[in-house]
Amino acid sequence: MRVLGIETSCDETGVAVYDGRRGLLAHALYSQVKLHTEYGGVVPELASRDHVRKLLPMIHAALAEAKSRSEQLDGIAYTAGPGLLGALLVGACLARALAFAWRVPSIGIHHMEGHLLAPMLETPAPAFPFVALLVSGGHTLLVEVSGVGRYHTLGESLDDAAGEAFDKVAKLLGLPYPGGPALAKLAEQGTPGCFEFPRPMTDRPGLDFSFSGLKTAVLTARKAAPDDFQTRADLARAFEDAAVDTLLIKCERALQQTGHRRLVVAGGVGANKSLRARLKERVTQLGGEVFYPRLEFCTDNGAMIAYAGYLRLARAASSVPSAVAARWPLDSLTAP
Ligand code: KG4
Ligand code: ZN
Numbered sequence: 001m002r003v004l005g006i007e008t009s010c011d012e013t014g015v016a017v018y019d020g021r022r023g024l025l026a027h028a029l030y031s032q033v034k035l036h037t038e039y040g041g042v043v044p045e046l047a048s049r050d051h052v053r054k055l056l057p058m059i060h061a062a063l064a065e066a067k068s069r070s071e072q073l074d075g076i077a078y079t080a081g082p083g084l085l086g087a088l089l090v091g092a093c094l095a096r097a098l099a100f101a102w103r104v105p106s107i108g109i110h111h112m113e114g115h116l117l118a119p120m121l122e123t124p125a126p127a128f129p130f131v132a133l134l135v136s137g138g139h140t141l142l143v144e145v146s147g148v149g150r151y152h153t154l155g156e157s158l159d160d161a162a163g164e165a166f167d168k169v170a171k172l173l174g175l176p177y178p179g180g181p182a183l184a185k186l187a188e189q190g191t192p193g194c195f196e197f198p199r200p201m202t203d204r205p206g207l208d209f210s211f212s213g214l215k216t217a218v219l220t221a222r223k224a225a226p227d228d229f230q231t232r233a234d235l236a237r238a239f240e241d242a243a244v245d246t247l248l249i250k251c252e253r254a255l256q257q258t259g260h261r262r263l264v265v266a267g268g269v270g271a272n273k274s275l276r277a278r279l280k281e282r283v284t285q286l287g288g289e290v291f292y293p294r295l296e297f298c299t300d301n302g303a304m305i306a307y308a309g310y311l312r313l314a315r316a317a318s319s320v321p322s323a324v325a326a327r328w329p330l331d332s333l334t335a336p
Contacts, residue, residue, distance in 0.1 A: 001074045001314050004059065004098075005306025008051040008091030009083025009111045010137070011035075011042045014302030015058045017066040017073075018310045024121060025066035027303040029296070030054045033178060040177050041167075048086035055094055062302075070102050077309020080108025081325035082138065088324035107309050112139055112330050114304035115266040117148070118293040121307055126262050126291040131254045133247065135275075136267030137163035137180075140209050141330065142254045145264070148311050149335035154254050155207025162243060162269045165211035169218050169239050173232050183236050184272050190237025191230075195221050197242040202249045207257070209250065214242055244275045248282055261288040271298035312336040 002025075007014035016027035032050050036042050063070065078095035081088055092108065099106035116132045119125065131154070134141040140157035160168065163180055170179020175186065197217045200210045218239050225231050251263055263283050269275065270292055283290045297303055315336035 001310060002068065002072055003306050003310040003313060004062070004073050004076045005302045005304075005309055006055065006059070006076065006078040006091045006095050007111075007114070007300055007302045007305045008055065008087050009079045009081070010087060010300060011047050012300040013051050013054040013058060014300055014305065015055070015062045016302035016306040017062055017068055018303065018306035019066075020310060020314060024303055024306075025068060026062040027301065027306075028058050028062050028065070029301055030058060037177055040171065042084070044084045044086055047084060048090050051087055051090040055090065059098075070098075073102060073104055075099070075104050075309060075313040076102075076106045077109050077305050077313070078106065079111045079114065079305050080323075081111065081328040083111055083326065085324060085326045088326070092324045105313060107312055108324070109305050109308045109312070110328060110330060110333055112136075112141065113149075113151075113333060114308045116143065116145065116151075116264065117308050117311065118266050118297045118301075118304040119264045119291040121297060121303060122291070122293060126264050126289070129260055130262035130264050130291070131251070131258055131260050132264040132266065133251050133270075134267045135162040135247065135265070135269035137161060137167065139267065140211070142207050142250060143330065144254075144258050144260070147335055148315065149333045151330050151333060153331050154257070155209065155250060157209040157211060159210050159212040160215065162209070162211060162247065163267070165215050165243060166269060168215050169236075172215075172219055172222060173236060180268060181271070184240060184274070186233050187236040187240040187274070189230075190233035190235070192237055192241060194234035195238035197221075197238050199242055199246045199249065202246055207250055207254055209246065211243065214239065214246075240272075240274055244272070244278055247275060248278055251279060252282060252286065255283070255286065255288055261286075262291065263288060264291045266293055266298065268299045271295050
């Protein structure tokens, strides 16, 4: 089975072709970062229009790279939510129109399911069951995963998502959008221990997160500190250490609570080097294993959607959403 995947939930246009026997045949990504930088964040209407411009040429290019004709496709998967409604509709409409024209099934994929399954594109792939830490710009979730579509949320952020916190703190340190990677880079030049920030919600039981107080703590410290490069780097370092520590503590707790020994980390913040290194060290100490997607598949991409679509279509999908959804709980998915 060969599936074309289309991702347009936010500001990245992603297209990929996944083949059940030969693996990933092609993937292409176009980032709209430049378009949104001057506004300091994603402008939904501009994002939709850019997806319209980029999608069809990218699909042609991906099929050419995969040396695949449209007749060789067995299905088309697209991100159906959660995300920006207009941006989602662009991908969904094109996917369904092409599926109609090419007489193949189309399937709407949950964006976070795409992230969650992305580490399975790597070798070695994690076996079920595992605990997944999903850390993106819109979500922070700890999920117990027993199989495709068998998800149980263990904890989530009660306010800002981890990526959102990175982005907001980056902004208040004067860094350009998108803030997460820029903040991580600045933190590398910071001296650890110059500032001490809280590890929110780690002093009580449970697996939920809260990052908004941490952001406020950085803001307060910034106002009281001198405004020079080294201080900003020290603040960035202290924030990153606090955020990573918090994620680490909750992951360890989730592994203990479920008794699983495999941890899968996915979503944009999963590209953070400090998080990757420290989780690997800690989980290995505990006798477990951590699985990450390659860096380019941590952030939004078409490969994860093509792969999730393949897994669901190959198992004769039972739940094909008929519309896109800006909000969509991961727990509501069922196994194909
Ligand atoms: O998964 P993703 O590409 O999009 C969403 O589904 O939201 O995640 C984007 C988020 C942004 O908040 C971005 O700042 C953050 O991931 N991010 C990072 C890093 N790379 C991306 N955060 C911290 N460190 C990084 N290296
Ligand atoms: Zn994402």
